[in-house]
Amino acid sequence: MSLLQIENLSLSIHGAEILKQVSLSIDPGQIVAVTGESGSGKSMTALAVMQLLPNGAQAQGAIRLEGQDLLNRPEGEMCALRGAAVGMVFQEPMTALNPVKTIGDQVMETILIHNAMPRPQALARTQEVLTRVGLPPDRFPLSRYPHELSGGQRQRVVIAMAIALRPKLLIADEPTTALDVTTQAQILDLLKGLVREYSMGLLMITHDLAVVADMADQIVVMRRGEVVESGATTHLLRNMQHPYTRMLFEASGHQVSLPRAADPRPLLEVTEVTRDYRLPRKGLFGTPGHHRAVDGVSFALNKGERLGLVGESGCGKSTLTRAILGLEEVQSGDIRLDGQPVFAGHRPNLAVRRKMQVVFQDPYGSFNPRHRVARLITEPFHLLETPPAGSERQDRIAEMLTAVGLSPDDAGKYIHEFSGGQRQRIAIARALIIRPELILFDEAVSALDVSVRAQILDLLAELCATYDLTYLFISHDLRVVRTITDRVMVMQAGRIVEQGETEQVFANPQHPYTQTLIEAAPVLPDIGVNVA
Template sequence: MTLLSVENLSLAIHKTPILHGVSLTVDAGEIVAVTGESGSGKSMTALSVIGLLPDRMEAKGAIRLDGQDMLALPERNLCALRGNAVGMVFQEPMTALNPVRTIGDQVAETILVHKAMPPEQARARAREVLDRVGLPEERFPLTRYPHELSGGQRQRVVIAMAIALRPKLLIADEPTTALDVTTQAQILELLKGLVAEFGMGLLMITHDLAVVADLADRIVVMRHGEVVETGATRQVLAHMRHPYTRALFAASAHRVILPPAPPPEPLLRVENVVRDYRLPRTKLFAPPGHFRAVKGVSFTLNRGERLGLVGESGCGKSTLTRAILGLEPIQGGTITLDGDPVLSGNTPRREVRRKMQVVFQDPFGSFNPRHRVDRLITEPFHLLDTPPTGSERTRAIDKALTDVGLSPADAGKFIHEFSGGQRQRIAIARALITRPQLILFDEAVSALDVSVRAQILDLLADLCKAYVLTYLFISHDLSVVRTITDRVLVMKSGEIVEQGETEAVFSSPQHPYTQSLIDAAPVLPDREALLAELPA
């Protein structure tokens, strides 16, 4: 039975077309994935279904949810349907949750707003759905706050809110993009289980074809606001009749070829590093406890080598990264760069700090939006004793932008004038401008869609050929780490449990934890195998 029917949907803002004749259907108990690059219209299609379009949006066509025309309903009726007949799971759970309200109150709020149950029954239902999404009462009481949960746990709370009233349709907008591979696998399995258990329809918005291949019954491929291909998932991935679908598949399977690393010469040495965090007192006069986030980690990064660091959220990757940068004090061990200690006591040494730069996950969040690009990428100059000025500074800016595939003319623009991939190129230009000896990439491509990610990885490979580029690449995306590093470290609960040549570790993992990470990672299906098993 058709639950959702989108027929010839066109949207425009101030007469600027956004969507062009989009049509799709979702049946009860069916998972339909909408995929495409950023800006293809995926999220706008989802927001149209739930009636959350921007002001002054002109919509034509029809959206029928269980027989009701969503475009014709007044806001009062749409409010009655949201959370009741249709639920929404957003990409970033921390922005979807209220930080000053408990998870129990937030899940129960959906029920109370619709006056579906009295308060006590609403609390009981909140407890029931939190248990269902894998947050049992003994570990996750209703009194917990969002900041006390991990990213995957917060996403489970958002899913609990969306299913509290057992909606007929669930819309999930990139619900696993920022999650590590094991948490992503758990969330995807949870969504599949909810569809099977409640018989709801699931409209999944994602750019990851590997996720789509294992999850969706049908796939809708969008580009520039249009549906370019649709059909049963295995049929579409086997035949890929549209060039854009083939391009997405190729970008998802993209591999880069790094130049050979030079002969081993130690650059960064991390020896028995320990990082403790103080915990609050459990009693008034009791001594404070300590949590050991990094437990005696040791490794060496050679000059010109590309080293990967992988592990689940909370394993200590980011804590270790901050310690290497001199942004975190350490309680034991030593960190040296080119023979010089990074820290003097607990204070970062400026003469060592200038030899390192970092590229963050969210380039927009790491830039001041009020400054132009020329000022943004020259921020590292403050570490230099004699920063370049005048024409020398201009030449440095022009070369940094040119090296990352941008134009010197971009120096006068603001960061909001660029796409996500271009912003990440600017972040890399900022890291390169002082010619550091070491660059740390902290989840630098995890928020990018597959085609932009492929471009950034190609850029890194080109930079490795142009410079003796040494970097530590921190990521939860195993497919990216496999293609962009020479060696890899696997971190679990603050310890390095396995390390070695990247291909050797991925092909023949020795530690059970490494094996579990590899098993959890979504994999693109083999096209030849799909063609062989499908009828001619």
């Protein structure tokens, strides 16, 4: 008998159809990956299993855990099952964890709330599961708070909470999307190890086939609330029948063709830049320590060149980005754009600042939801001495929206009326509207579906041909960096440990850290895929 059996599950919310006749099964010790774009119904299927559906939801069909139907279970019985028989790992660990409770208390709470064992045994089990997920108490005391851990370490705490009572079924909803490649590989290895060790079933939800290609036993492809294709992983990847599955596969390994850069001339020059942060005192009379986030970094970015910057979380990428933008003053070194210093004394040089723009990872979070698109994309006009007005302003808005593949009529809409990919197009339009000399893309496609990501990368290639873009592309996704940059720099512990032409660095990495990053990056296996 299957551990989890979903049969003909249909779901509507306030009359809107969300899921249509969804069926899948998971056996003990089996990993089943559900993949598809945002809005395909992946997460709603997982929430239906947990019976955590929003108000107004009506479900039909059957969801059976070891033969027991979950759809009609009273809430009290479902509370007893959640965390004990079924555990869930959410996408964003910082929002899944309570910021004012220690990691020990949060893991132990899962045990105590089910009255599984007395407190002394619960403490021992907490130490045991944290050790199992790679956070031994001798190195990571139970008294630590979530903000004292890295993103990967926080995700390990969430996994520890989910497995504290050794559930029969574990649901992981995009658990590695925001993680760098080495941490992602560690989390995937951890999940596979837990499945083997505890013989639990794992329902893995992801939008990226490459993440689960060598991990899942079965793959279920969803589109618009329906299962369009499913089967054993190797067989499905070799014999993809549905056009949507083929599209997802091709988008996962999408390549773009960048136009040749113009004759090189230095635009951005970073020379021996160092940035330290002060650490808190370890005692009342102790001397404050210092953390060196950027350590003697030097590089040059030429006009019309596309430069990538890769490295794990905490390597100094974001600190270096803020220094280039003039948002953080450095202790030593020099940053110049077109020969002019980014800092004028201890203040940002506004004459230089107006020549740079940035595109952030989360487009929705970087916009004011109360303003219309026309106002949002013209925000950089405040940097100009004489901003466009009247018909000139309207013409510039229409030109930029058209350039990024949107309609001039979209200027009157609000940001919530757009999809994630469309919002990122609007963010790019905002960055382009004052024709900056340099654009910094900070993880600009990391949170997007593979198909939307492919569209944004194609857009960047087109804009490079039209506007001769110069950009610094910061990302932990090596597949994206490989296709969208001319040169790449690898950063570790505040230093640039390797740099060179992108294809040369990827094909023949010299530094051990670069080799580790490339080996950790998920890739679609070359198994003679039939996509015809």
